[in-house]
Amino acid sequence: MAVNLSAPRAGDLRPVPGVTIGVAEAGIRKANRKDLTVFLLEPGASVGGVFTRNRFCAAPVQVCREHLQQGDIRAFVVNTGNANAGTGEEGLVRARATCIALARKLEISPQQVLPFSTGVIMEPLPLDRIEAGLPAALADAKPDHWLRAAEGIMTTDTVAKAFSATARVGGAEITVTGISKGAGMIRPNMATMLGFLATDACVAQSLMQQLAFELAESSFNRVTVDGDTSTNDSFIVVATNKAQHAQVTRLDSDDGRALLAAMRQVAQQLAQAIVRDGEGATKFIAVRVEGGRDAQECRQVAYAIAHSPLVKTAFFASDPNLGRILAAVGYAGIDDLDQTRIDLWLDDVHVARSGGRNPAYREEDGQRVMKQQEITIRVGLGRGEAADTVWTCDFSHEYVSINADYRS
Known part of the structure; x- marks a missing residue:
């Protein structure tokens, strides 16, 4: 659906x-x-x-x-x-x-x-x-x-x-x-x-x-x-x-x-x-990256998150394994990225601050957001004033079934 x-x-x-x-x-x-x-x-x-x-x-x-x-x-x-x-x-x-x-x-x-x-x-x-x-x-x-x-x-x-x-x-x-x-x-x-x-x-x-x-x-x-x-x-x-x-x-x-x-x-x-209407999608996810030096690098990070099968399957399961998002930020290809400036939010939940787990973050709050049908991931890079947004969805079992049977 x-x-x-x-x-x-x-x-x-x-x-x-x-x-x-x-x-x-x-x-x-x-x-x-x-x-x-x-x-x-x-x-x-x-x-x-x-x-x-x-x-x-x-x-x-x-x-x-x-x-x-x-x-x-x-x-x-x-x-x-x-x-x-x-x-x-x-x-x-x-x-x-x-x-x-x-x-x-x-x-x-x-x-x-x-x-x-x-x-x-x-x-x-x-x-x-x-x-x-x-x-x-x-x-x-x-x-x-x-x-x-x-x-x-x-x-x-x-x-x-x-x-x-x-x-x-x-x-x-x-x-x-x-x-x-x-x-x-x-x-x-x-x-x-x-x-x-x-x-x-x-x-x-x-x-x-x-x-x-x-x-x-x-x-x-x-x-x-x-x-x-x-x-x-x-x-x-x-x-x-x-x-x-x-x-x-x-x-x-x-x-x-x-x-x-x-x-x-x-x-x-x-x-x-x-x-x-993504194949098998159960959740609509906006990925907004802020604090970049330019819009291009914000998109680069946003796409790394949005394309990650590990991130997408975690959202399907409502599993707050949110280190996967930070890992995607890290491999997005910004060579001089300073991880100590990275912040991460799920909607209003501040998950990571200055590159580490926010002391006030509780996993049940992350899971509450991940159970929603519409979710915003927000990442702060701490490098500038640019921002950009991409939209994606989760990966479900149904995605595999649709594409395995596409020609049948």
Whole structure:
């Protein structure tokens, strides 16, 4: 069960003018499940994206990068059940053929289509099933199908992930709506996930890559479930330019900051939902590191804690074996770290002070916090004024079972 995460309601998700979405059951891996989704963008939309930093990236990631460079994107096609990764040259051929198939039906160029795949690695993409399912997906296309899309991109997720927000930009109200999928193989760089975030705000195409990067850095690149970087991670940001305000050309302007804040709110909700729905997760854990010389070293320490199987299994068991956290701080790679300056808290419980056990700390207080579903680990480095936060979850028996049986 996801940790304090409810399934979204269709009525809570706001359509984004300029975007229509259709979903179909194409039988890509299993029958009777939504597994093929199309996004259709009206002319004039601005699109940016960031992708996995895994060098063994999937064929659709490679094709997306090529097509984004050419601009004027008009459609996405997303399949679940098959990642089209580890498929060599044939995988690229099939990813491009998917774009051609959709482009023909829309009477646009194949380079105006972005393909996305998620699922099992090293199996041929069933192109025939995708092509056969496209007419049903296109016939289903409506502006208010965000929830259907969130359900249609799920793999091991137990809950669909979708959120909306509104904001004032340039005197006009704008809408932001996004969906994501992911529950395992989640680690920064990015974190297996897909994310699609759209707004009707007016944003220059030249700004979209920076916008996508800024949003990913503060959301999807701040979560980890198991420390594995997927082959297929993709995060796409769309601005349809339908709102009635002047075009945003700089993120450091008043309008740019308002836009970024609204989109970051939804991106962080989506990213945290992935952690809350982490495979087998029973606890949602924020790891905040303070007192660093810069934000980068704070993240370095936070990730060392969040990736540690020993830390994560201790939290699953509510076992206050908290020396594991201090050990992770120590091996995070800060060579001149002074352990006598380290402080550690679990929520309001001061566990370690000046590098040693706090004399006032009682193990039953640590265990009380660890039994909660939501926990904050806070570490003070005593080196400066910087701080940063990442979000993670525990490791349970169920995580092993899900991944042992994934292909069954």
